[in-house]
Amino acid sequence: MALLLLQLIAAKCVFDRVVLPRVVVWCIPLLCYAGAHFQLLNTPAFLRMVALCCVLMAGMKWVVYAEWRRTGGEILSWSRWGCFACLWFGMDPAPWTRVRSQKQWRNDCFWGAGCLFVGVLSVALLAYFDCTQLQLLFVTMSVGFHYGALRLLVAFWKQQGYGVRALFRNPLEMRGFADFWSRRWNLAYSQMxxxxxxxxxxxxxxxxxxxxxxxxxxxxxxxLAITVPVQAGYGMPTLFFLLQGVATSLEKQGGLWMAVLCGVSLVVGLPLLFPETFVEEVILPARNVLKF
Incomplete structure (x- = not known):
């Protein structure tokens, strides 16, 4: 927790005033992550994953704010920086520079609440029947968290007047690899x-x-977010993304068939992204939270 807060406070204090070399900007969060990792070696894998992801998220905010200020981005007030850094998963500081009336928050609230309900109910049913099928678990958890809870967070900040956008968009509308990774899935990560x-x-x-x-x-x-917390499966997430990178680079034009190919590659490649140890020590315990 101390490392997380230190990164967030230091980012505001430092980058409002100076521009650091990119090597330094990247090395500092990695050092904070390493320190947290060695402190948490004896912590259960699920809690270690959550803690390390929080430190990693703070590091991403540090890097993003450094680049934002490097290119002349507006200085955020302490209150808006706190909301952006601690209470929002997105990586674009622009919506936090001004407050304007937002009209679509009710629609986000409706879809967020619906997806949250469906996701929680589905995960509870999978827990009840002791389902261990990775693809089913991932889809249902994603519906509840990515498309449910995070969409409700979008509605909340829009209602407050900040023009944030949904971070996960309908993947069924994707037109291929490039479209999926840049416009559909985890726009916070794409922004960063x-x-x-x-x-x-x-x-x-x-x-x-x-x-x-x-x-x-x-x-x-x-x-850093998946294999290091469980200390197993090293290299598999990297292989997953390298394969996706090759497919995206070779893709010349999106369309229906490219969308189908992308969908198949994601389903088939999911065990690469989430190795067996991660499923056993993180995903299944998360599932069991909703066990009847």
Whole structure:
């Protein structure tokens, strides 16, 4: 907790005034993560994963705010920085620079509440029948959290006047690999990678090289969130993202068949992203929270 708060407070104090080299900007959150990892070695895997992901999230906020200020982004007040950094999963500071009337929050509230109800009920049923099928568990948990709880959070901040956007959009409307990863799934992560990785790499590696670099770095960051907490399955999330990066790079034009191919690759590749040990020590305990 101390490392998490330290990163968030330091980001505001430092980047409001100075511009640090990118190497330093990235190294500091990684050092904080390493410190948290060694402190939590004897903690149960599920709690260790939650704690390390929180430290990692704070590090992402640190990196994003550094890039935001580097490109002339407006300084956020302490109150708005606190809301953006601690109470929002998105990685775009722009909505927090001004307050405007938002008209769509009721629609977000309706869909968020519906998805949360369906997701919680579905996970409870899977827990009751002791289902261990990864794809089913992931989809139902995702409906409840990504499309339910996070959509309700969108509704709350819109009602407060901040123009935040849904971070997870209907994947059934995707048109292929590039569309899924950039416009459908986890836009918070897409926002961070576009600002902190894609733009700096594009000047060095070109568009395709930078795009593939985004997937490679995504693999490493998911290792920190998935395999390091359970200390098993190293390399599998990185392989998953490298394969997705290759497919995205080779994709020339999106369409129905590319969408189908992307969907199949995600379903088949899910065990790569979430190794067996992670399923046993994190996903199943999360499922059992709702066990009758």
């Amino acid at each position: 990678m576009a600002r902190a990785v894609l733009r700096p790499l594009r000047a060095v590696c070109g568009r395709r090289g930078a795009q593939f670099g985004v997937f490679a770095i995504s693999g490493v960051l998911h290792e």
